[in-house]
Amino acid sequence: MSQIKSFEDLRKIKEDFGKRIQFREKSFDPSKVVQIKVGFGTSGIASGAKEVMTFLRDELEKRNIEAVVTQTGDMGYSYAEPTIEVKLPGQEPIVFGKVNVRKADEIIERYIKNGELIDGIIPVNYHTI
Amino acid sequence: MAKYRMHLLVCGGTTCRSSESESIRNALEESLERNGLENEVKVVSTGCFGFCDKGPIVKVIPGNTFYIHVKPEDAEEIVKEHVLNGRRVERLLYLEPEKELLATGSKEIGFQKKQIRIALRNCGFIDPENIDEYIARDGYVALCRCLTEYTPQQVIEMIKKSGLRGRGGGGFPTGLKWEITAKVKSDQKYVICNADEGDPGAFMDRSILEGDPHSVIEAMAINGYCTGASKGLVYIRAEYPMAIKRLRIAINQAKEYGLLGKNIFNSGFDFDIELRYGAGAFVCGEETALIHSMEGKRGEPTFKPPFPSEHGFLGKPSNVNNVETYANIPVIINKGPEWFASIGTEKSKGTKVFALAGKINNVGLIEVPMGTTLRDVIFKIGGGIRGGKGFKAVQTGGPSGGCLTTRHLDTPIDYDNLLAAGSMMGSGGMIVMDEDDCMVSIAKFYLGFTVDESCGKCSPCRIGNKRLYEILDKITKGEGTTEDLAKLKNLSEVIKDTSLCGLGQTSPNPVLSTLDNFWDEYVEHVIDKKCRASSCKGLMKYVIDPEACTGCTACARACPVNAISGERKGPHTINQEICIKCGTCMEKCKFNAVLLQ
Numbered sequence: 001m002s003q004i005k006s007f008e009d010l011r012k013i014k015e016d017f018g019k020r021i022q023f024r025e026k027s028f029d030p031s032k033v034v035q036i037k038v039g040f041g042t043s044g045i046a047s048g049a050k051e052v053m054t055f056l057r058d059e060l061e062k063r064n065i066e067a068v069v070t071q072t073g074d075m076g077y078s079y080a081e082p083t084i085e086v087k088l089p090g091q092e093p094i095v096f097g098k099v100n101v102r103k104a105d106e107i108i109e110r111y112i113k114n115g116e117l118i119d120g121i122i123p124v125n126y127h128t129i
Numbered sequence: 130m131a132k133y134r135m136h137l138l139v140c141g142g143t144t145c146r147s148s149e150s151e152s153i154r155n156a157l158e159e160s161l162e163r164n165g166l167e168n169e170v171k172v173v174s175t176g177c178f179g180f181c182d183k184g185p186i187v188k189v190i191p192g193n194t195f196y197i198h199v200k201p202e203d204a205e206e207i208v209k210e211h212v213l214n215g216r217r218v219e220r221l222l223y224l225e226p227e228k229e230l231l232a233t234g235s236k237e238i239g240f241q242k243k244q245i246r247i248a249l250r251n252c253g254f255i256d257p258e259n260i261d262e263y264i265a266r267d268g269y270v271a272l273c274r275c276l277t278e279y280t281p282q283q284v285i286e287m288i289k290k291s292g293l294r295g296r297g298g299g300g301f302p303t304g305l306k307w308e309i310t311a312k313v314k315s316d317q318k319y320v321i322c323n324a325d326e327g328d329p330g331a332f333m334d335r336s337i338l339e340g341d342p343h344s345v346i347e348a349m350a351i352n353g354y355c356t357g358a359s360k361g362l363v364y365i366r367a368e369y370p371m372a373i374k375r376l377r378i379a380i381n382q383a384k385e386y387g388l389l390g391k392n393i394f395n396s397g398f399d400f401d402i403e404l405r406y407g408a409g410a411f412v413c414g415e416e417t418a419l420i421h422s423m424e425g426k427r428g429e430p431t432f433k434p435p436f437p438s439e440h441g442f443l444g445k446p447s448n449v450n451n452v453e454t455y456a457n458i459p460v461i462i463n464k465g466p467e468w469f470a471s472i473g474t475e476k477s478k479g480t481k482v483f484a485l486a487g488k489i490n491n492v493g494l495i496e497v498p499m500g501t502t503l504r505d506v507i508f509k510i511g512g513g514i515r516g517g518k519g520f521k522a523v524q525t526g527g528p529s530g531g532c533l534t535t536r537h538l539d540t541p542i543d544y545d546n547l548l549a550a551g552s553m554m555g556s557g558g559m560i561v562m563d564e565d566d567c568m569v570s571i572a573k574f575y576l577g578f579t580v581d582e583s584c585g586k587c588s589p590c591r592i593g594n595k596r597l598y599e600i601l602d603k604i605t606k607g608e609g610t611t612e613d614l615a616k617l618k619n620l621s622e623v624i625k626d627t628s629l630c631g632l633g634q635t636s637p638n639p640v641l642s643t644l645d646n647f648w649d650e651y652v653e654h655v656i657d658k659k660c661r662a663s664s665c666k667g668l669m670k671y672v673i674d675p676e677a678c679t680g681c682t683a684c685a686r687a688c689p690v691n692a693i694s695g696e697r698k699g700p701h702t703i704n705q706e707i708c709i710k711c712g713t714c715m716e717k718c719k720f721n722a723v724l725l726q
Contacts, residue, residue: 073340
C-alpha cells in the first residue's frame with residue numbers, strides 16, 4: 001500500500017474505489033452486481049447477523065447471482081436487527097429488518113431475482129450529509 | 130413467478146398497526162383482486178416511517194407517492210385512481226404545513242428531515258474495516274486541509290465558530306477547550322478520546338466506533354495539530370471488544386497509508402494513536418479519574434482546577450473529548466462552521482445522537498438536530514409507547530440526569546433546556562417509561578447504580594448516596610414516613626453541593642427530579658401505602674378470590690413457604706404473615722383466582 005501524501009492521493013483512492021477494493025478478486029462492474037451490506041454492530045451480531053451473512057455469501061454463489069456482500073456498522077434500527085441493505089443495480093438501496101436465514105432466502109428468491117418487494121422493509125427516515 | 134410493475138407499501142409499525150394498517154392491507158389486496166391487478170401490483174408491509182401521528186401511511190412505488198391518514202374505505206379509490214388511471218388521490222396527499230403545498234414524494238416531506246445524521250453519517254453505510262470506503266466518503270480530506278491550508282489557530286477558530294459543545298454530557302465549548310490546551314506550553318501534550326460510555330442503556334459511542342472508527346481517528350489527529358500534541362490515546366472499556374477490534378484495524382490501516390505516523394501529508398506533523406483499556410467503572414468517564422486510570426492508578430477523580438488541559442496525563446497538558454464530539458469535527462472542517470452553526474438552537478449547535486431504549490416501539494439509535502422536541506423523538510421517530518400504553522416519563526442523562534414528564538414533551542432538547550427542566554443532556558441515553566413504571570423504584574434503581582459505582586473517595590458521595598438508597602428502599606417497602614421525604618430532599622441537596630466530582634454532584638438528580646415531578650407518587654407510597662404502578666412488592670399483597678377459586682390446590686403445592694391453606698375443592702387463603710410475594714401462586718393458578726392488590 002503506498003502512502004498518502006496529498007489531496008490528490010486521497011482523490012485518487014476515492015475515484016478508484018469500487019473497482020480496486022471490493023471487486024479486486026473478480027473483475028466485476030459495480031454497476032451490474034447486487035450489493036448487500038449487513039449491519040455488523042454488536043447488536044446486529046448478537047441477533048444473528050453472522051449467520052445471515054454466511055448464508056447470503058454461500059447461497060448467492062450457489063444460485064449463481066453476482067453479488068458482493070460486505071459488513072457495515074450499526075444502522076440504528078436496534079428493534080429490527082439483524083438488518084441488511086440490498087442494492088440492486090441501478091436502483092435505490094432498500095433496508096430489510098429482522099432478517100433471519102429464512103427471510104434472507106426469501107429476499108434472494110423474491111426481491112433479488114424478481115424485483116418483488118417483500119414485508120419487513122424499513123423506510124429511510126433520516127437525512128445524511 | 131409474476132413480475133410486479135407497482136408496489137403499495139403499507140406502514141406496519143406498531144402504532145399504524147393499531148390504527149388499522151392490517152385492514153387497509155386487506156382492503157387494498159381485495160380491491161386489486163377485484164380489478165384483476167393482483168399479478169401486477171403487490172401490497173407490502175413495512176417498518177415504521179417515523180410519522181405515526183399521520184398514520185396509517187401508504188406509499189406507492191414507483192413515484193414515491195405518499196398517502197396519509199388512509200382508511201380501509203380509501204383502498205378502492207387508491208387502486209382505481211392511482212393504480213389503474215395513474216392519477217394521484219389528492220385528498221390523501223400530505224400537506225406540508227409551512228409551504229401549504231402538496232408534497233408528493235416522501236423525500237420532500239418535512240418529517241423525514243427530523244433526523245439528520247452527521248456524527249452517524251457513515252454508520253451503517255461503509256465497511257468500517259476498510260479505510261478506502263471512508264476515503265470514498267471524503268474521509269481524511271479535513272485532516273489534509275487542516276495540515277496544508279490552515280494554521281492551528283485558524284482551525285480552532287473554525288471549531289469555536291461552529292458552536293460545537295462537548296457531547297459527553299457537560300456541554301463545554303469544544304473550540305475553547307482546544308484553545309486552552311493549545312496555549313499551555315509543554316514539551317509533550319496528549320489528545321485523549323473518552324470512549325468510556327457508562328450510562329445504562331447508552332450505546333452511541335460504541336456504535337460510532339464500530340461503524341466509523343476513522344472519523345474519530347481523523348478528528349484526534351486534527352486536535353493534535355491544533356493543540357500541539359503528537360500523541361493520541363483512546364480510553365475505551367474492555368467490554369467493547371468489537372469496537373476495540375475495529376479501532377485497531379482502523380489505526381493500522383491509517384498507519385499504512387501514512388495518515389498516522391511521521392510527517393503526515395508532508396506537513397512535518399507527527400501523530401500516533403494508542404489504545405488504553407478501562408475495566409468499566411462509571412466514574413472513569415470523569416476526565417480526571419479517566420486520566421488516573423490510564424496512568425495505571427486507581428480510577429479516582431481529583432479536584433479541578435487544575436484542569437486536564439493544563440495538568441493531565443502524566444502531568445502533561447491533555448485535551449479530553451468524547452467520541453461523538455470527535456465524530457463531528459471532520460464535517461465541520463469540510464462543510465464549514467457556518468453550515469454546522471445553522472443547525473440547532475441558539476446556544477446548542479448541530480445534532481445529538483440518542484440511544485432510545487425502554488418502553489418504546491423503535492428502540493435504536495437516532496440523530497436529531499438540537500431543538501427537536503421530546504414529543505417528536507418519542508412519538509414520531511420512536512414510534513410511540515410499546516403496547517399502546519400511556520407515556521409517563523423519559524429519563525435522559527443516565528444516572529446523572531433526571532426524569533422528564535408529559536409537561537416537558539414540547540420542550541426543545543438542548544443543553545440549557547434540559548438543565549432547566551432538572552435533567553441534563555448527558556451522553557445521550559434516553560429511557561422511556563410507561564404507566565407501569567413506579568417512579569420511586571426508578572429513582573431507587575439509579576441510586577443503586579451510583580452506590581455501586583461510587584469510587585468512595587469523598588464522603589458525601591460514598592455515605593450520602595448509600596443513605597439515600599436506604600431511604601428509597603424503605604419507602605418502596607411501605608415503611609416510609611413523611612419525615613423521610615423531607616430527609617430525601619435535604620440529603621440530596623447536601624450531596625449535590627459537597628461532592629468532589631461530577632458523579633456525586635449529579636447522583637441525586639434522579640431523586641430530586643422524581644420528587645419534583647412525581648411528588649404525588651411518593652406521597653401515595655408513604656401515606657396511602659400504595660404503589661399505583663403495582664411494582665413495589667412491599668406495598669402489594671396477593672389474595673385469592675374465593676368465588677373464582679376451585680380448590681385445585683395447585684397454588685398451595687407450588688408455594689415455596691407454605692403460606693397457602695384450604696380444603697381440597699374449597700376456597701384457599703394466603704397467610705399474609707408468611708407470604709414472601711414471589712408471585713408463584715399467580716403463575717400457577719389456571720382460574721385467575723389469585724389477585725394482586
